[in-house]
Amino acid sequence: MALVEVKQITKKFGAYSAISNVSLTAQDGKFLILLGPSGCGKTTLLRMIAGLELPTYGDIVIGGKVATRLHPKDRNIAMVFQNYALYPHLTIYENVAFPLRVRGFSGDIDKKVKWATSLVGIEHLLERKPRQMSGGERQRTALARSLVRDPSVFLLDEPLSNLDAKLRHSAREELRQFQERIGVTSIYVTHDQVEAMGLGDRICVMQGGVVRQLGTPEEIYLNPADTFVASFIGSPPMNLISDEGRTIGFRPEMFLPESAFDPSEALYRTEFTVQRIEYLGGDRILYGMVGASLPSSKAIARLPATIGTLPEVGTTAKFAMRLSDIRYFDGEGKAVEQSRRHEARLVVNG
Template sequence: MLEVKNLTKYYGDLLAVDELSFRIEEGQFATLLGPSGCGKSTTLHVIAGLIDATSGSVHLRGKEVSDVPPYERNIGLVFQHSALFPHMTVEENLRYGLKMQDFDGDHDRQIEKYLEMVQMLEHADHKPDELSGGQQRRISFARALVYEPDILLLDEPLTGLDRVLREDMRNEIRSIQQEVDVTTLHVTHDQSEALSMSDQVIVMNEGRKEQEGHPTELYEQPKTEFVAEFLGQSTKFEGELVDANTPVIRSGSREIHIETNGDTEAVAGDDISTYIRPEEIDVHPTPQANGDTNTFSGRITDVEYLGHRAELEIELDDGTKVIAFSQTSDDLSVGKEVSVQFDPDKVICV
């Protein structure tokens, strides 16, 4: 449905997007994920035709559209803010979109269908300023979908909503996308949004693609340090590969045992960065023997109770900070001596 080839965008001397390429199959929900200023919104706006690329091309359904004006690309676009016409009612906002896209079908039936889909049919005669922020977002989605675009572009559409509403809208967007079966490209800096909503995630950093793939693949098998650190929390150990056959990494005075299954090109003496996700670390309320595999003593320096779990910060003997999750905070208080343990096959190596 969508293919971006070697997309590059300069703003004067500033390189915003650097030789970016990716493709999205029909019906997929894909996300451009990265920190602010990484080029993801610029990429979306080039795809929409709102700005011109310096070089590279955009293809929809196999046809290059780089020189096609936005209104001829049959793209639905939802911005960070609702961008509804304030002087029009909800119904008039949708009808205007149908008119501008020369939609051939029954306009009344189409408006009713999509307002019902976003649960806003009873608000058809309301003006935008009579609606809550969440309701305005629903209308924005209905307006972007009502003329049945080939692809839906979402530019951080949940910005500014409170946590509960963000989660509700996140689930609803995914449900509507699957019901309509519209190819969707979503832009966000929120890792939880990207991981929970997407079939495919393209991680961007400083205008470049770091890695792309299914959310599970990116979380469990990051290929770069940036992806490992940006997607979720983790504890990082840096060290030297002692033996590629064993394999063991020496990090300071400790040895980190890892499981590579032969899937590494590193050789003895190479510097390796390892990451352990907090959910993979077991915390024992009584210190264990440091001689056990990947078992280290430390002291709890912070406990954050989050309702469904406690998040612990543990300082090891050499000052290394470890982040771990626990289902209970009982007997795990600040200052307590504990030990942490993790299995070799749970260690991520980059």
């Protein structure tokens, strides 16, 4: 069931359209990621779902009811901001209890606070103040403060962006476990594709105020809708090479020395001249130029350390990829079905 529906939303600031005719749904109990570069409109869209911004056109439906003009407090949503918005002069206990006191909660506040803080593992820190806690602990406090309201939807605006790399990894895992445990619908804004791929049940990739693709992490990674998604998702991103009016795309980890494949496989073969190698523990990233059957262009190969002898910098080696791993894009950058005629030409050239 769709718990949150965004229907043909447009948001204008004067003549500028921050969001242009966007429609999407967030399924009940699932994690939806709004992903894109800075300025793509993802935070503006989140703020409209929260009621902090009003759309110029279109509607927002929450739980089957039109909420477009509802005040934020009447939407049964909770929002976790990038800086967590904790009150520095209050203890963690009082920060978590604050929304209950403001709303005149008539139940047992102490019981509610201890329930929420135990869910996120900070029940032993209730007498501390935010400045005495780590970034990860402050993030959990913000989650607990949102949780005590029993929201039907969690909105999270880049809540991990202020953490260092090590904390972000552990906080991401904790956040996903937390969401699965409570089963609440969550909409999460980020520009970090690793966060998006690791957290999302579905990912909405945005650019320039429009949705470029909405799908599962696997769908978006393996079958990008256009060259923007192909180049934005993946580290390193998909190789994109222009060839006869269309673009050929292939992932770096699928571009391997020809010897790594079974000779009976249908392959696209080419030469690869290595210009630089990066060591990344279990992987090696090779930067270079492809040629021969492919038009001369920059390309990247991601090879596992177990693959054997690597070509050296400055040398040219025979590389290949499976025909089934190649994606094609038209002159406007939109994904197209694989052409049998084009595949046949590749086999001949290979």
